[in-house]
Amino acid sequence: MSTEHAPTVIVLAAGRGTRMRSATPKVLHDLCGVPLIGWVLRAARDAGAGRTVVVDQPARVLDGHLPDGVEIVEQHADTHGDGTAGAVTAALAAVDPGAPVVVLTGDAPLVTGDVVRALLATHAAEGNAATVLSAELDDPGQLGRVVRDASGAVTKIVETKVAGDATADELLIREVNAGVYCFSGDRLLDALPRVGDGNAQGERYLPDVLGILRGDGDRVGAHRAPTPEIVLGVNDRAELAVVREVAQARIHEAHLRAGVTIVQPASTVIDDGVVIEADAVIEPGCVLRGRTTIAERAVVGPHTTAIDATIGAGATVLHSHVLGAAAEPGATIGPFSYLRPGTVLREKAKAGAFVEIKNSDIGAGSKVPHLSYIGDADVGPGTNLGAATITANYDGYRKHRTTVGAGVKTSVDTTLVAPVTIGDGAYTGAGSVITKDVPAGALGIARARQNNLDGYADQAAARANPEG
Known part of the structure; x- marks a missing residue:
């Protein structure tokens, strides 16, 4: 006009x-x-x-x-x-x-x-x-x-x-x-x-x-x-709730008619600005807010919150909270993961159960399977970070970055004290606190030597019952 x-x-x-x-x-x-x-x-x-x-x-x-x-x-x-x-x-x-x-x-x-x-x-x-x-x-x-x-x-x-x-x-x-x-x-x-x-x-x-x-x-x-x-107009919060129900139904209908599967609209919250491509599936209990985009064939939920998130084609997000983070095609998140702003999961990367990742780039095909915190890190492709891998990224004054190369395998309960670099193809021993760089292909072990005290159980029992 x-x-x-x-x-x-x-x-x-x-x-x-x-x-x-x-x-x-x-x-x-x-x-x-x-x-x-x-x-x-x-x-x-x-x-x-x-x-x-x-x-x-x-x-x-x-x-x-x-x-x-x-x-x-x-x-x-x-x-x-x-x-x-x-x-x-x-x-x-x-x-x-x-x-x-x-x-x-x-x-x-x-x-x-x-x-x-x-x-x-x-x-x-x-x-x-x-x-x-x-x-x-x-x-x-x-x-x-x-x-x-x-x-x-x-x-x-x-x-x-x-x-x-x-x-x-x-x-x-x-x-x-x-x-x-x-x-x-x-x-x-x-x-x-x-x-x-x-x-x-x-x-x-x-x-x-x-x-x-x-x-x-x-x-x-x-x-x-x-x-x-x-x-319908809004004069109080009760009327706002009525109007919200109508507006939300309109949003749902637009996505459904565009080829998106919303399994249970009544339990799904989708903001007006959210973009969802055809053949994506939104499971019950999801909350999708802000500038979130979800690509074709992605499966989100059940019970996932995504705020200003980018979910790539064929990615899956289960029982997780994704805030200002991106998952590239084929990536998997959850259950019970928390991806914070600045995080990128590259193609087919994984953030598994009870994982928190913040301001980090996780390389293609790399896995953070469970019980880990990765903050301010750059992780190369094809790497596996074992259970309870932690980046100690804050010294009380400043944040520091951790660099993990391609094809790295950290064993369970590894702490990486930033700034530190783990070279391509390197390993860490279980229970290690890594404070120095590990060269490519090397094994980094940083833990106290094990000592076994024979007869300790009998000695402990005697101390507990001296009149025995």
Whole structure:
């Protein structure tokens, strides 16, 4: 869509969100890896917005939290009045009289770019001065009903929260106001200043613009959204949980339809930014967050957490925690491993049971089978680090690196005190504390010589029972 006369999108986000009981502004609360308002801004972008303006509190709590190109204006009650009409008034300087204006709310994240585009299309096709986004619900509850005339035009939106506001027939209407509006820019500029505050709350409400436009002889229409959850907004954490369930289901469905197997979606958490290729398998109990990518044929889980992780084609991760680490094709992780930031398992490498690896490069085909800690190390290909191999990488002041060559075999309970280098094809003896470099092909042994004390058991028994 050309930016000339492209829609202006105004996002209302000045509410204080006190019902969230949080120091975090409501619209910045996380929803599947994206703040609430991030979903709304994405819808604006996907709908082809020419300008996107967010109405913030005077304290500008959203500064530094919004994408580049998004403008912030402040709603000041003393100059613009309270309520939603006052919030839109704060953004009027951005309105192009010749372009449509879409008003979204920052705490209603389930509106998509497709829905906004369809709203704009209905607005243009019907020649409306204003078009309301609506939805049909089986149980409309106390939501405002959309009343239409025989032509389909909206005659009014009836509130139902107070007994007597709506007639019995109006209460039977299942089409409700979703709180999203499209206006012709020139008509909004003309009508909005005429909205009064003659109500019990003393606030100026945006829906009152609709009545003003109809009084001027303009047509007001409605575009019915395809699914009812479009009306869901977030005022507290209980409502956030409901919205999260819907958003998560959408994410799951997108992956499933793209060829990913999610064995048990109900027990699987996947952030919006996670990339999963076809034929990958996600087992139950997994949590996939951040910028995690999972390639084809990889099997993740059960009960694995991956955050900003890269899992290569055909790799497997079982009962493990992978944070900022990468596993190349065919690598295996777990069970019960912890891969920390900066770790790379090269092709077909292995981090086995109860292994922790941090900031290390484990060479192709190399194995860290079990019960080991490898930190700040470079390990060559084809190496096997025996059980309980430990890199002592910190001297109390600085971290030091360990270098282990190709084809190395460390025996069980080997401690490598960094900085130290183990040459290609070298060995270490079981129970060794290696403090000096081991040349290629050599055997490094660093342990006390064994002494056997004959008769020790009898001597110990005598000391335990001297009167025996």
